[in-house]
Amino acid sequence: MQTSRETSDVTQRAIDTLLHGCARPTHSPILKTPADYGLSFEDITFRASDGLMLEGWFIPAESDRLIISNHFSPGNRYGYAGHLDEFKNPAGEINAIPRYKALHDAGYNVLTYDSRGHGASPDPEDGIIGLGLKEWQDVAGSLQFAQSDDRMKKMQISMMNICMGGNSALIAMGKRPELFKQVKSQILMQPFNMRSMVEKGFSLMNADIARLAEFEALYVQTSGYDLDDHDMRKHISSVTMPTMLVQVRGDVSIDVSYIEDIYKALPVEDKTMFWIEGSVLRFDAYKYFSEKPAAMINWFNQHML
Numbered sequence: 001m002q003t004s005r006e007t008s009d010v011t012q013r014a015i016d017t018l019l020h021g022c023a024r025p026t027h028s029p030i031l032k033t034p035a036d037y038g039l040s041f042e043d044i045t046f047r048a049s050d051g052l053m054l055e056g057w058f059i060p061a062e063s064d065r066l067i068i069s070n071h072f073s074p075g076n077r078y079g080y081a082g083h084l085d086e087f088k089n090p091a092g093e094i095n096a097i098p099r100y101k102a103l104h105d106a107g108y109n110v111l112t113y114d115s116r117g118h119g120a121s122p123d124p125e126d127g128i129i130g131l132g133l134k135e136w137q138d139v140a141g142s143l144q145f146a147q148s149d150d151r152m153k154k155m156q157i158s159m160m161n162i163c164m165g166g167n168s169a170l171i172a173m174g175k176r177p178e179l180f181k182q183v184k185s186q187i188l189m190q191p192f193n194m195r196s197m198v199e200k201g202f203s204l205m206n207a208d209i210a211r212l213a214e215f216e217a218l219y220v221q222t223s224g225y226d227l228d229d230h231d232m233r234k235h236i237s238s239v240t241m242p243t244m245l246v247q248v249r250g251d252v253s254i255d256v257s258y259i260e261d262i263y264k265a266l267p268v269e270d271k272t273m274f275w276i277e278g279s280v281l282r283f284d285a286y287k288y289f290s291e292k293p294a295a296m297i298n299w300f301n302q303h304m305l
Contacts, residue, residue, distance in 0.1 A: 011202075019219060030077065030078040037101045076115075099293060108300065115135045136171035139168045244272050
């Protein structure tokens with residue numbers, strides 16, 4: 001049993017860890033490129049809708065179909081170096097490139113990039129990420145780029161929107177709906193509710209839940225946002241395209257009833273719930289379609305062929 005001093009120390013570490021991850025995550029390195037998997041690709045840059053320059057990849061295919069992929073935090077377009085000590089994660093390395101290869105081999109062009117404060121893209125001017133509340137401008141910029149670039153502007157578009165990328169896309173749908181009018185479908189993977197994730201984080205790290213209010217105050221002071229600003233249930237009404245919602249059913253880092261609420265509230269008839277079974281690790285979802293791409297390919301094929 002912990003002493004009060006030990007509990008205090010554990011709780012402070014939990015607060016520091018969560019605040020760092022929510023506001024100033026360390027840029028995870030890009031360890032592989034599509035060339036490592038035999039794919040031709042181009043390094044590209046484009047501006048988010050607020051002008052911030054972002055870095056990414058365009059992987060061309062012989063088709064008129066394009067997938068735009070928006071990543072999770074603290075990952076990047078490559079994935080996440082969760083096998084390295086500095087970035088240690090129980091799920092290990094997350095490598096998104098086999099997912100891009102599966103899409104390419106199925107006849108899809110791929111546009112993917114690093115959101116602000118991640119990978120090779122710069123931090124926001126104030127150094128604080130928004131976990132979607134700023135990054136919606138990155139999603140908007142990716143669509144503006146695809147819809148104006150000579151290679152992509154006549155392509156059909158679908159989207160892979162993952163965790164932070166999912167929250168970002170949902171907010172962008174409300175703020176810039178005209179950019180999504182031609183989007184054929186999306187896979188929406190694990191959009192998150194920060195309050196639930198922080199509460200679960202306190203529990204998993206054996207921190208004193210009585211100090212949650214202290215964390216909330218620090219988060220507001222650091223970022224300017226409340227925890228409940230990250231509740232996507234108030235943004236889900238902006239979805240207009242067919243949606244596959246994906247979630248690790250046993251995810252211990254969030255109350256998955258939130259995902260059930262999201263699914264019920266999706267205002268489209270063409271929707272499906274895809275549960276990933278046999279894991280309690282949230283990050284296992286991020287490598288699932290790299291290892292088992294069939295359901296992903298089938299979904300996109302249904303809406304773009």
